[in-house]
Amino acid sequence: MKNDLNEALxxxxxxxxxxxxxxxxxxxxxxxxxxxxxxxxxxxxxxALQDKKATLSVITTLLDEKRCMAVEYEKVFGHxxxx
Numbered sequence: 001m002k003n004d005l006n007e008a009l010x011x012x013x014x015x016x017x018x019x020x021x022x023x024x025x026x027x028x029x030x031x032x033x034x035x036x037x038x039x040x041x042x043x044x045x046x047x048a049l050q051d052k053k054a055t056l057s058v059i060t061t062l063l064d065e066k067r068c069m070a071v072e073y074e075k076v077f078g079h080x081x082x083x
Contacts, residue, residue, distance in 0.1 A: 008035065009082060016042045016083055034076040038069040042083045 011023045016039065023039075025032045045062040048054040070081035 012039045012042075013083065015039055016046050019043070019047075030076050034069075034073045038066070038073040038081050038083075041066040041069040042081075 008025065012035065014020075015023055022036070025035055041062070045059070045066045048059050048062050073081045
């Protein structure tokens with residue numbers, strides 16, 4: 001199980017930092033939904049932080065969204081989102 005988690009987090013990190021197509025995950029519907037939502041929220045925040053035109057208001061909104069998705073992820077998986 002730990003190797004599966006490490007691989008999933010590695011894949012998520014690559015998606016967040018490098019973009020590309022969204023990775024696919026299999027398993028419990030709640031888990032798949034939680035990891036997809038938190039990955040996308042993290043990616044959106046990362047992109048905004050890289051954009052010199054992004055306003056503080058936009059970044060703050062995206063950060064709040066990512067935090068909410070991270071809380072949902074932790075409820076489903078039992079451990080905090082590491083990104």
